[in-house]
Every structure is written in C-alpha cells, then in structure tokens.
Amino acid sequence: MSDDVILLGHGGGGELTRRLVAEVLAPPLANPVLAQMDDAAEVDLDGARLALTTDSFVVDPLFFPGGSIGTLAVCGTVNDLAMQGAEPKYLTLGMILEEGFPVADLRRIVADLAAAAKRAGVLVAAGDTKVVERGKGGGVYLNTAGIGVRLPGVSTHVRNAQPGDAVILSGTLGDHGIAVISQRQGLSFETTLETDAAPLWELVRPLLERFPKDIHVLRDPTRGGLTAALCDVTTAAGCGIRLHEKDIPIRPAVRGACGLLGLDPLTVANEGKAIVICAEAVAADVLALLRDHPLGRDAVRIGTVTDKHPGLLILETGIGGERILLPPAGEDLPRIC
Amino acid sequence: MIPVREALEQIRAATVGLTERAQFMEVCGTHTAAFFRSGLRGLLPLNVRLLSGPGCPVCVTPVGFVDQAVALAQQKQAIITTFGDMLRVPGSDVSLEQARATGAAVRMVYSPEDALALAEKTPAREVVFLGVGFETTAPGVAWTIKEARRKNVRNFSVLCAHKTMPQAMRALLVAGDVRIHGFICPGHVSVITGAGLFSFIPKEYKIPCVVSGFEAGDLAAAVAMLLRQRNEGRAELEIQYRRCVYMEGSAPALALLDEVFEPADVAWRGLGVIPGSGLALRAEFAAWDAERKFPGLTLPAPREPAGCRCGDVLRGVCLPPDCPLFRRRCSPTTPVGSCMVSSEGACAAWFKYGGTMDGVEDNMRNPSAGG
Known part of the structure; x- marks a missing residue:
C-alpha cells in the first residue's frame, strides 16, 4: 500500500478497505476458508454445516432513534449469518469500555442487545470485557462473533447470480444511516426516521425453505449501501445488473437529508434490509412472501441481472438516462454546498 | 417546472439543423453533478455540449490554502474545523486527512456555528474554521464571526478563502480560451445575490445566461431556454429557477456579507489571482482572522501536482x-x-x-x- 498510515477511509467499506484486506491482511493469513471472502465463512465440522462471522461496532453516537450500538451488535452479526443461508445460533460478545463510562448507559446498551438477541433467537454464549484509559476509546466498542447452521441445499454466495435473475429489495433504503447521522454532534436536524436495524433470518428463512435452489444470492446492504453490495455481486458473478431508479424505495426524509448533505442514498448504510437475487420464475412468489412479513412490507423488484455489460452495475435514471454505479471509495464526505 | 420529456423535446427541436455545436457552461458544481446523476447529460443531443466551470468551491481552492491549514494544525496546535469535502484535498505535502492520521487536530463540522461552539467548549485551544465557499456559504460564516465578537470568543478564528462568482466568470470570458455560447448560472448563489449579478454577461459579452434550479427538469428547461435564445439571436439573462430566485437577492444576507467582508484579490486554482474575486475579513474583525492572528507560519512553496490538469x-x-x-x-x-x-x-x-x-x-x- 502506497499510503503508509491508516486513514479513517480504510474502515469505510469501500475501495480503501478492499485494498487493506487484499494487500495487508489476506496474504499472510491466506487459507481456503478465508478465500471465500463473503460476509460469513462456510465451514464444515464433523458433518455440521456451519457459518461463522465476526463484526465490530464503533458507531457514533452510541444511541440513536430506534436503537443503539447494542441493537447493531446483534443485528450486524446475525444478518451476516442469515445472508449466508444460516440460522444464527450463538454469539460471543467482546466489550472495550472507556474509563468513566456511565454504567447506566451500559445497562441500556446491554438491554438493547438482549432484546435484539431474543428477537433473533440467538444466545450470547461467551464474552470478554476490557477497560481502556479515559480518552483512549469512544465510550464503548463492541465486537460480536456469530455461529449459525446452514440450511441444507442452499447456496447464497454473491457469485451465484445468473443472467435473467430478478433483483429484489426488502424495503426502503438509507433509514439507518440517516437516523444515525441525524444524531451526530453538530447535526441535529429533526427527523422521525428510525434505524431499520432488525434480524433478518425470520424474513429470509421462508424464502430459503420454499425455494432453496432458486434463491441465488442474499446480501444485506450495510456499509456502502445498495451500491457496494451489488458491485460485489457483479464483480464476483461476472455479470451485469440493471436497476430502475424509479422503483428503488427511498423515504422522502432520507432523500431530503441526503440532498442536504451531498450523500448518495444508494451508498448509505442499512441494518435491516435484504437484497434477494432469485430466478425470474419465482420472483413474483418471492415478492409476495417478503411482503407477507412485517420486515418486508415495502419489498419491491428493483432490477435484473444481465449478461450484457459484465461487471457493471447500471442505473436507469428516473428520466430515462443511465449511469454506472461504482463502489464508494470510502467514508462519504458531507459537502460544502 | 415543465416535465423533463417536454424540455428534451424542445431541445431536440431546437437543435435540428444546428450547424455549429452549442457549448454551454454550467458554472456550478452542483449542476455538474446533477447533470450526470440524473442521466440528463447522456440524453442531450450530440450537438449540445456541456462544459463544467469554476463553481466547485473545493476545486478552486489553491493548494497553498491546504498547506496553510495543515501548518496551523501542526505548528500552532490549532484545531482545524472544516466541511467534509476539504479533508481529502491534496496539499503540497499532505491533505488534512493525512495530517489528521499523524496527529493533527482536524475535525469535520457541518456548520461554522459548530466550530464556534467547539471553541467555547475548549477555551484552552485555538479553533480555526476553514471559510471555503461562494456567496451561498459566506453569509453563515459572517454571522458566526459576528457571534464570536458578540460573545467575545477569542480562541475562534476563520481562515478565509471565500470567493465570489462574477469576477471568475469575467476572467474566463476575458481569457477567451473556450468558446461559450451560454451560461447555466448557479441557482443557490443567485438566491443570495439575486440573478442581477450576472446581467453584465449578456450586456457586455452578448452571451445568453439562464439561472437554473437543480432538478433534472430545471436543467433540461434551462438548456432549452439557452437554445431558444441562441436560435432567436438573443442574449439575455433569464431565470428558470423562479420558485427561489429573483433579480434582487436577499438583503439581510448581502448586508451581513458587506458588514464582515470586503472584496479581495484572491488566487483560484487554474485561474490565477483574479482582482476583486474573493472575500477577506474587514480590519475590525482582525481578531477573528486566522491569517492575521497567526503570522509567521513556515509553509512549503505551493506545488501543484505534476501532470494534474x-x-x-x-x-x-x-x-x-x-x-x-x-x-x-x-x-x-x-x-x-x-x-x-x-x-x-x-x-x-x-x-x-x-x-x-x-x-x-x-x-x-x-x-x-x-x-
């Protein structure tokens, strides 16, 4: 890497993160399981088909409308498992606390975490606590690792997308990212937006059980948003995707806040949405199943996988033009004007 | 606003048989982004060509300004506060983002008021806000400086690189490097200044101008209006963005600008020093002017990156x-x-x-x- 120090952008989930992983982390650790490079690793142990993942949480602020870092620490990890077609079973919880942090706030965070774990049907099975000196941490950092059991006959890896597949989104984009940013210090605009953070297994399980072979890809558009998630698909599967801008559901409040801040709603993070890429033949049934569930009420088809323009994600704009969507470079910077 | 399709139809009709390609400049960076984002750019006929102008405040800020900000953080231990998109602008040696990674205090803020609040909260530290932007952002900065004076906050100052639009457009026209058949004038700047600010362009240079909004429909309509002027042999200042812009600007905002700032000769990246094209703090606000407050910075000779156009x-x-x-x-x-x-x-x-x-x-x- 030409840059010789870590920048914030290296944690942004975009091109800088990709390079950090590819150039610094992956080579010395290389092994066939890590080489899957998906949100969760598929591992087989004594005949058990498992999925394994870990995620760290450094969100600022710790509390935001609809949840807290505790909610995220569960949802982020169990959703990585769910998107791999695995039923989340156990979590570990690592906490790095800053000296001076109020115990009352920690109780609230753990209560949110417990509620989310209950809803997701997982048990927190082990934990670790460390405390760092005041000024050396952001109050609370959390890490969770999760283990789940993969449904038999299911494969939802990003490389499975096939030309002709339907691209379906389970609901509105950008709610989580904008709810969090609205609470950041110095940016208190009024909004009724809440985080969409929710465990997704209950939403996708019925799809996988009914159409185990026809659900080709599952992905949750977290950091980097829809654009980053679908660029992963076009790159891994070597096919193109065409999206219809007018079909992509975005709340007016999210659209407005993004306009104000110079952010692209398609790259803003979500914590409770799923992208489902499935065979055209079952698309209508998949949509109906999603809409049957409260988490998928606003599900909508947003595009199609194509063998034209392999590797490219293309958006047909509302006025009939088109543009290419590229993975975000890193931390999105709010603009001047 | 007329529907996009209707405007596109007008554009197509107006460009049939056009012998010379029409070159229009969208001055404002937000317009540039909107043309692309909406897909409108690709829908325009081939004989309409769009050029981007000097209306992105980050882009026109010279490399020496970043060096100055980095030096304030590194040599004066000041906390540098800035809008996000200045962070990654390369300086001669490092960007603010890179300086932050090696220990400089650089904070992203969403408004100059937040920078002032930070100064009040940390009285032992100097807080410097980077004043970058056109007439749209300058009034907020002016107001904040007045607030700092009213509250007597002495550890707050502004490193001022504010610029104003009209003289830069004049400089482009005087240089004559590019043939411009019409300007799409900035909508937000015009809300503050009034569209009248641009009336010298049709008057003195006989070039049509349309002040446009930021939706695809606004921009398509603005292009259609410019083509109509061209086909009818007119050069006038027209307002497409009527729901926000008038010939006169916002009197309170303009008064605020005049109270705090005075015109200055400033350097633009790519355009050099343009007389009267920037804003400097008036002498009575010298105590909040980072430039005057922190003399004697050691700065590298500003180096534009080799090969960069x-x-x-x-x-x-x-x-x-x-x-x-x-x-x-x-x-x-x-x-x-x-x-x-x-x-x-x-x-x-x-x-x-x-x-x-x-x-x-x-x-x-x-x-x-x-x-």
Whole structure:
C-alpha cells in the first residue's frame, strides 16, 4: 500500500478497505476458508454445516432513534449469518469500555442487545470485557462473533447470480444511516426516521425453505449501501445488473437529508434490509412472501441481472438516462454546498 | 417546472439543423453533478455540449490554502474545523486527512456555528474554521464571526478563502480560451445575490445566461431556454429557477456579507489571482482572522501536482478524461487534484458517472475539447 498510515477511509467499506484486506491482511493469513471472502465463512465440522462471522461496532453516537450500538451488535452479526443461508445460533460478545463510562448507559446498551438477541433467537454464549484509559476509546466498542447452521441445499454466495435473475429489495433504503447521522454532534436536524436495524433470518428463512435452489444470492446492504453490495455481486458473478431508479424505495426524509448533505442514498448504510437475487420464475412468489412479513412490507423488484455489460452495475435514471454505479471509495464526505 | 420529456423535446427541436455545436457552461458544481446523476447529460443531443466551470468551491481552492491549514494544525496546535469535502484535498505535502492520521487536530463540522461552539467548549485551544465557499456559504460564516465578537470568543478564528462568482466568470470570458455560447448560472448563489449579478454577461459579452434550479427538469428547461435564445439571436439573462430566485437577492444576507467582508484579490486554482474575486475579513474583525492572528507560519512553496490538469478542467479547456492522470493515478480513493475530491468536482463526477459503456461515454463526451 502506497499510503503508509491508516486513514479513517480504510474502515469505510469501500475501495480503501478492499485494498487493506487484499494487500495487508489476506496474504499472510491466506487459507481456503478465508478465500471465500463473503460476509460469513462456510465451514464444515464433523458433518455440521456451519457459518461463522465476526463484526465490530464503533458507531457514533452510541444511541440513536430506534436503537443503539447494542441493537447493531446483534443485528450486524446475525444478518451476516442469515445472508449466508444460516440460522444464527450463538454469539460471543467482546466489550472495550472507556474509563468513566456511565454504567447506566451500559445497562441500556446491554438491554438493547438482549432484546435484539431474543428477537433473533440467538444466545450470547461467551464474552470478554476490557477497560481502556479515559480518552483512549469512544465510550464503548463492541465486537460480536456469530455461529449459525446452514440450511441444507442452499447456496447464497454473491457469485451465484445468473443472467435473467430478478433483483429484489426488502424495503426502503438509507433509514439507518440517516437516523444515525441525524444524531451526530453538530447535526441535529429533526427527523422521525428510525434505524431499520432488525434480524433478518425470520424474513429470509421462508424464502430459503420454499425455494432453496432458486434463491441465488442474499446480501444485506450495510456499509456502502445498495451500491457496494451489488458491485460485489457483479464483480464476483461476472455479470451485469440493471436497476430502475424509479422503483428503488427511498423515504422522502432520507432523500431530503441526503440532498442536504451531498450523500448518495444508494451508498448509505442499512441494518435491516435484504437484497434477494432469485430466478425470474419465482420472483413474483418471492415478492409476495417478503411482503407477507412485517420486515418486508415495502419489498419491491428493483432490477435484473444481465449478461450484457459484465461487471457493471447500471442505473436507469428516473428520466430515462443511465449511469454506472461504482463502489464508494470510502467514508462519504458531507459537502460544502 | 415543465416535465423533463417536454424540455428534451424542445431541445431536440431546437437543435435540428444546428450547424455549429452549442457549448454551454454550467458554472456550478452542483449542476455538474446533477447533470450526470440524473442521466440528463447522456440524453442531450450530440450537438449540445456541456462544459463544467469554476463553481466547485473545493476545486478552486489553491493548494497553498491546504498547506496553510495543515501548518496551523501542526505548528500552532490549532484545531482545524472544516466541511467534509476539504479533508481529502491534496496539499503540497499532505491533505488534512493525512495530517489528521499523524496527529493533527482536524475535525469535520457541518456548520461554522459548530466550530464556534467547539471553541467555547475548549477555551484552552485555538479553533480555526476553514471559510471555503461562494456567496451561498459566506453569509453563515459572517454571522458566526459576528457571534464570536458578540460573545467575545477569542480562541475562534476563520481562515478565509471565500470567493465570489462574477469576477471568475469575467476572467474566463476575458481569457477567451473556450468558446461559450451560454451560461447555466448557479441557482443557490443567485438566491443570495439575486440573478442581477450576472446581467453584465449578456450586456457586455452578448452571451445568453439562464439561472437554473437543480432538478433534472430545471436543467433540461434551462438548456432549452439557452437554445431558444441562441436560435432567436438573443442574449439575455433569464431565470428558470423562479420558485427561489429573483433579480434582487436577499438583503439581510448581502448586508451581513458587506458588514464582515470586503472584496479581495484572491488566487483560484487554474485561474490565477483574479482582482476583486474573493472575500477577506474587514480590519475590525482582525481578531477573528486566522491569517492575521497567526503570522509567521513556515509553509512549503505551493506545488501543484505534476501532470494534474484541474486548472484546465476548471476553465472548460479540457474534459476530465483528457487529463493523463484521470482514472490512472487520480481517482476518488487517491485524488491527485482537487476536482477529484468533492462530490461537486467535475473529475469526481466524470469518474463516478462518466462510465465506459459503449456509446454512453461518446455521447457524454462529444467530440474534441476546447471548442
């Protein structure tokens, strides 16, 4: 890497993160399981088909409308498992606390975490606590690792997308990212937006059980948003995707806040949405199943996988033009004007 | 606002049989981004060509300004507060983002008021806000400086690089590097200044001007209006963005600007020093002027990155893909020039939206640059 120090952008989930992983982390650790490079690793142990993942949480602020870092620490990890077609079973919880942090706030965070774990049907099975000196941490950092059991006959890896597949989104984009940013210090605009953070297994399980072979890809558009998630698909599967801008559901409040801040709603993070890429033949049934569930009420088809323009994600704009969507470079910077 | 399709139809009709390609400059970076983002750019006929102008505040800020900000953080231990898109602009040696990674205190804020609040909260530290932007952002900064004086906050100051639009447009026209058949004038600037600010262009240079809004429908209508003026042999100042813009501007905002700032000769990246094109703090606000407050900084001789054609891009002399660094050494991840940093920058917009699809790039690019 030409840059010789870590920048914030290296944690942004975009091109800088990709390079950090590819150039610094992956080579010395290389092994066939890590080489899957998906949100969760598929591992087989004594005949058990498992999925394994870990995620760290450094969100600022710790509390935001609809949840807290505790909610995220569960949802982020169990959703990585769910998107791999695995039923989340156990979590570990690592906490790095800053000296001076109020115990009352920690109780609230753990209560949110417990509620989310209950809803997701997982048990927190082990934990670790460390405390760092005041000024050396952001109050609370959390890490969770999760283990789940993969449904038999299911494969939802990003490389499975096939030309002709339907691209379906389970609901509105950008709610989580904008709810969090609205609470950041110095940016208190009024909004009724809440985080969409929710465990997704209950939403996708019925799809996988009914159409185990026809659900080709599952992905949750977290950091980097829809654009980053679908660029992963076009790159891994070597096919193109065409999206219809007018079909992509975005709340007016999210659209407005993004306009104000110079952010692209398609790259803003979500914590409770799923992208489902499935065979055209079952698309209508998949949509109906999603809409049957409260988490998928606003599900909508947003595009199609194509063998034209392999590797490219293309958006047909509302006025009939088109543009290419590229993975975000890193931390999105709010603009001047 | 008329529907986009209707405006596009008008554009098509107006360009049938056009013998010379019409070159219009959208001055404002937000317009540049909107043309691309909406897909409108690719829907325009080939004989209408859009050039991006010097209206992205981050892009026109010279490299020496970043050096000054970095030096204030490193040599005076000041906390530098700035809007986000200044963070990655390369300085002669490092950007503010890189300086932050090696220990400089650099904070992103969303408003100058937040910087003032930070100064009040940390009285032992100097807090410097980077005043970057056109007439749209300058009134907020002016107000904040007055607040600092009212509250007697002495550890707050502004490193001022504010610029004003009209003299830069005049400089472009005087230089005459590019043939411009019409200007799409900035909508937000005009809300503050009034559209009348641009009336010298049709009057003195006989070039049509339309002040436009930011939706695809606004921009398509503005292009149609410019074509109509051209076909009818008129050169007038027209307002498309009628729901927000009048010939007169906002009197309170203008009074505020005049109270705090005075016109100054300032350097623009790509355009050099333009007389009367910037804003400097008036002498009575010297205590809040970082430039006066912190003399004697050791600064590197400002070095523009070798090979970077940001300056030519900002004058409409070349398009981003004409720069040898574009997509090679220069990308949003590793920007070499300022135009690749801001979402308003022409190079960033071309990188992000310009694409490599068959036909599309040709359509957006049109034939050779320069005119």
